[in-house]
Amino acid sequence: DTAVSQTPKYLVTQMGNDKSIKCEQNLGHDTMYWYKQDSKKFLKIMFSYNNKELIINETVPNRFSPKSPDKAHLNLHINSLELGDSAVYFCASSQEGWRGAVTDTQYFGPGTRLTVL
Amino acid sequence: DQQVKQNSPSLSVQEGRISILNCDYTNSMFDYFLWYKKYPAEGPTFLISISSIKDKNEDGRFTVFLNKSAKHLSLHIVPSQPGDSAVYFCAAKGRGSNYKLTFGKGTLLTVNP
Numbered sequence: 638d639t640a641v642s643q644t645p646k647y648l649v650t651q652m653g654n655d656k657s658i659k660c661e662q663n664l665g666h667d668t669m670y671w672y673k674q675d676s677k678k679f680l681k682i683m684f685s686y687n688n689k690e691l692i693i694n695e696t697v698p699n700r701f702s703p704k705s706p707d708k709a710h711l712n713l714h715i716n717s718l719e720l721g722d723s724a725v726y727f728c729a730s731s732q733e734g735w736r737g738a739v740t741d742t743q744y745f746g747p748g749t750r751l752t753v754l
Numbered sequence: 755d756q757q758v759k760q761n762s763p764s765l766s767v768q769e770g771r772i773s774i775l776n777c778d779y780t781n782s783m784f785d786y787f788l789w790y791k792k793y794p795a796e797g798p799t800f801l802i803s804i805s806s807i808k809d810k811n812e813d814g815r816f817t818v819f820l821n822k823s824a825k826h827l828s829l830h831i832v833p834s835q836p837g838d839s840a841v842y843f844c845a846a847k848g849r850g851s852n853y854k855l856t857f858g859k860g861t862l863l864t865v866n867p
Contacts, residue, residue: 678859679859681857745799
């Protein structure tokens with residue numbers, strides 16, 4: 638009974654392709670996030686959704702488009718993939734997010750390793 | 755600009771000894787600090803946190819210390835166990851950053867049997 642799950646775990650694709658990563662949480666949380674961990678190992682937030690509403694968009698290129706069909710899912714679609722998009726992408730969720738207490742804790746999925754050739 | 759810094763990329767300790775992982779931050783608006791642990795091919799797992807109104811928080815073998823004046827926090831693991839071998843990320847957030855978590859680069863802890 639995985640709390641935050643992501644598919645696929647590995648994704649290898651050619652430059653210029655369009656791909657999607659799916660994320661689901663069964664914790665009943667209101668807020669979901671996408672993070673990118675690049676080659677320098679920094680974990681940086683990309684997007685945050687609260688109950689299907691976009692809250693945070695961290696100057697991510699327009700080629701990245703999150704989609705939240707319901708509050709348990711936050712998918713990431715990437716158009717025209719570039720070499721620099723190669724990274725590990727983590728989905729996370731938290732109970733309250735920006736509306737709630739600063740003590741609100743984020744729970745992470747296992748990550749999707751994207752390799753663009 | 756790195757607002758959360760973990761200057762030691764790696765640390766190696768003997769089983770049973772104390773592990774001390776350090777973290778420095780620059781943003782004075784941060785008021786909540788967390789440590790996450792990450793095993794290879796898995797996502798970060800929440801370990802322990804501390805609010806800026808405290809200077810210490812303890813949970814079993816894990817204790818986090820916060821020195822606000824120095825903008826420094828540390829994670830102590832006593833006694834260290836081989837299963838503690840992982841990458842440890844320090845993270846911080848606050849109202850001034852809209853609750854966005856800012857992470858350090860992580861420290862790889864290796865506990866040798």
